[in-house]
Amino acid sequence: MSEPIDHVAPFSVADLAELHVDSWTAPFWRATREERLVGCACGRCGTFRMPGPICPVCGSTDVIWRPLSGQGTVFSYTVVRHAVIPQVRGQLPYVIAVIDLAGAPGLRLIANLWNVAVDDLRIGMPVEVHWDHISTDVCIPRFVPLDPEE
Numbered sequence: 001m002s003e004p005i006d007h008v009a010p011f012s013v014a015d016l017a018e019l020h021v022d023s024w025t026a027p028f029w030r031a032t033r034e035e036r037l038v039g040c041a042c043g044r045c046g047t048f049r050m051p052g053p054i055c056p057v058c059g060s061t062d063v064i065w066r067p068l069s070g071q072g073t074v075f076s077y078t079v080v081r082h083a084v085i086p087q088v089r090g091q092l093p094y095v096i097a098v099i100d101l102a103g104a105p106g107l108r109l110i111a112n113l114w115n116v117a118v119d120d121l122r123i124g125m126p127v128e129v130h131w132d133h134i135s136t137d138v139c140i141p142r143f144v145p146l147d148p149e150e
């Protein structure tokens, strides 16, 4: 017989969202605290890209952070129905989605999708950012379906 999983996970839900920010990702997380979504782009050719030292298109080391609308579409998603750790048991099922960010071609963000029934999930579903302030220092971007009336 195996040990109950409750006895082997010594961290809380807040610990799960602990950020390990470095100099490349700090501008993104600073913006989220002000409820602003920004995307990393090359300062020379303008290509949106992952934060890092060199643009994969032109080789420039220049980086700019561009403001984004906070809207996007669901590129892909998965529905989590099994609690790998007991701290998330009460949140099942939850959705992890890959969001194509509007106005930032090629830039995608992995985030939770909230406020949607699993049966209503669709690839291409329009969504918008929803800010989840989990502490005074950490604000996590989640996404919710975009109201088509707005």
Ligand SMILES: [Zn+2]
Residues within 6 Å of the ligand: 042, 043, 044, 045, 046, 047, 055, 056, 057, 058, 059, 060
């Ligand atoms: Zn470039």
